[in-house]
Amino acid sequence: MLAAYASTLDAADPLSGLTLGERPEPAVPDGWTTVTVRATALNHHDLWSLRGVGLDASRLPMILGCDAAGVTDDGAEVLVHAVVSDPDWRDDETLDPKRSLLSERFQGTFAARVAVPRRNLVPKPAALSFEEAACLPTAWLTAYRMLFTQAQVVPGQTVLVQGAGGGVSTALVALGAAAGARVWVTSRDPGRAARVRSLGADEVFASGARLPARVDAVMETVGAATWQHSLRSLRPGGTLVVSGATSGYEAPTELNRLFFLQLRVLGSTMGTRDELARLVAFCERTGLRPVIDRVLPLTEAEDGFAALDRGEVFGKVVFTP
Known part of the structure; x- marks a missing residue:
C-alpha cells in the first residue's frame, strides 16, 4: 500500500528522511482492527519524528502520522485516537508510563490503511467531513x-x-x-x-x-x-x-x-479517548469546525511537510490517501 514514512532520521534536515512508497499491509494483533484511511492530518510531531525525537532508528522504516478518520471493515465511519496505552491500563491513557503514539512504536496513519486497537475508535458523526474529523485527534x-x-x-x-x-x-x-x-x-x-x-x-x-x-x-x-x-x-x-x-x-x-x-x-499532553469523544460532540453540536490550511493527496505529502517546516501553515494540513 502507498504510505509516507520515515526511512532515515536527520535532526538538521528532517525532510531528507521522508519517503513516499509502498509498505506492507498492517499487521492486526488481537484486540486490534484495520481502518481504511479517508483523511489524515499533519502535525509537528511528524517533523520531530523525522528529526529522531521520540522515534528511534531501530524502528525504521516507520509510517508517519497520528491522526486519521476513515472506515472500518464493517463500514463504520470513525476517528482514530492516537494514544496507544497498555492493554491492562484502565486510567487516563496519557498517564500510562507504557503509552505510545501511532508512528512511534506502531505504524502510523499516512497510509491507505492503519491498524489500531478497537478501543481507540470514536464514531464519526455525519455532520463532520473526513477531512475535518482527521484534524481532531491530536x-x-x-x-x-x-x-x-x-x-x-x-x-x-x-x-x-x-x-x-x-x-x-x-x-x-x-x-x-x-x-x-x-x-x-x-x-x-x-x-x-x-x-x-x-x-x-x-x-x-x-x-x-x-x-x-x-x-x-x-x-x-x-x-x-x-x-x-x-x-x-x-x-x-x-x-x-x-x-x-x-x-x-x-x-x-x-x-x-x-x-x-x-x-x-x-x-498537558494529548488527551484521552473519552475527551476526544466529548470534543467530537462539542464540534457537532456547536457547528465549530477545524481550520484547514490545505488538503493534499498523499502523493504530495512532501509539499505539506515543507510548508509546515517553513511556518507557512495556518491551521491544519490534511492528506487524503
Missing part, C-alpha cells in the same frame, strides 16, 4: 484538554494564547471562543491578526506586549521565548498550561512569582 484534542480539563476554563474568563497560526493555537482560539471565554492572542506576525480574529479572538497583541489586564489562564506551546511573558500575564491564582516548547525548554522560572501569586503551572 492538535484539537490537545487544545481541548488544555482548556477544559487542565485549566477548567468557564464562560467569561480571559484566556491568553501564546502564538497564532499553528494547529493547537488555532484550536485553542476557536474552542475557547465557542465556550464563551474572552480570548487574547499574541503573534509575531501582524498579518495573521485578521485571520485569528475570524476564529473568535477578541484581541491580538504583539509577542511580549504588555496586556491591558492580567488573565485567568495562559495556554503555552511556544516555550522559552514566551515563558516569562506567560507568567507575568497571569492574575493572582491564575493557571498556566503548557503542552509544548517549540522555541526551547530553558527559561527563568521566577519562583518568587509562582508562590507569591499562588500561580498554578500544569503540564
Whole structure:
C-alpha cells in the first residue's frame, strides 16, 4: 500500500528522511482492527519524528502520522485516537508510563490503511467531513484538554494564547471562543491578526506586549521565548498550561512569582479517548469546525511537510490517501 514514512532520521534536515512508497499491509494483533484511511492530518510531531525525537532508528522504516478518520471493515465511519496505552491500563491513557503514539512504536496513519486497537475508535458523526474529523485527534484534542480539563476554563474568563497560526493555537482560539471565554492572542506576525480574529479572538497583541489586564489562564506551546511573558500575564491564582516548547525548554522560572501569586503551572499532553469523544460532540453540536490550511493527496505529502517546516501553515494540513 502507498504510505509516507520515515526511512532515515536527520535532526538538521528532517525532510531528507521522508519517503513516499509502498509498505506492507498492517499487521492486526488481537484486540486490534484495520481502518481504511479517508483523511489524515499533519502535525509537528511528524517533523520531530523525522528529526529522531521520540522515534528511534531501530524502528525504521516507520509510517508517519497520528491522526486519521476513515472506515472500518464493517463500514463504520470513525476517528482514530492516537494514544496507544497498555492493554491492562484502565486510567487516563496519557498517564500510562507504557503509552505510545501511532508512528512511534506502531505504524502510523499516512497510509491507505492503519491498524489500531478497537478501543481507540470514536464514531464519526455525519455532520463532520473526513477531512475535518482527521484534524481532531491530536492538535484539537490537545487544545481541548488544555482548556477544559487542565485549566477548567468557564464562560467569561480571559484566556491568553501564546502564538497564532499553528494547529493547537488555532484550536485553542476557536474552542475557547465557542465556550464563551474572552480570548487574547499574541503573534509575531501582524498579518495573521485578521485571520485569528475570524476564529473568535477578541484581541491580538504583539509577542511580549504588555496586556491591558492580567488573565485567568495562559495556554503555552511556544516555550522559552514566551515563558516569562506567560507568567507575568497571569492574575493572582491564575493557571498556566503548557503542552509544548517549540522555541526551547530553558527559561527563568521566577519562583518568587509562582508562590507569591499562588500561580498554578500544569503540564498537558494529548488527551484521552473519552475527551476526544466529548470534543467530537462539542464540534457537532456547536457547528465549530477545524481550520484547514490545505488538503493534499498523499502523493504530495512532501509539499505539506515543507510548508509546515517553513511556518507557512495556518491551521491544519490534511492528506487524503
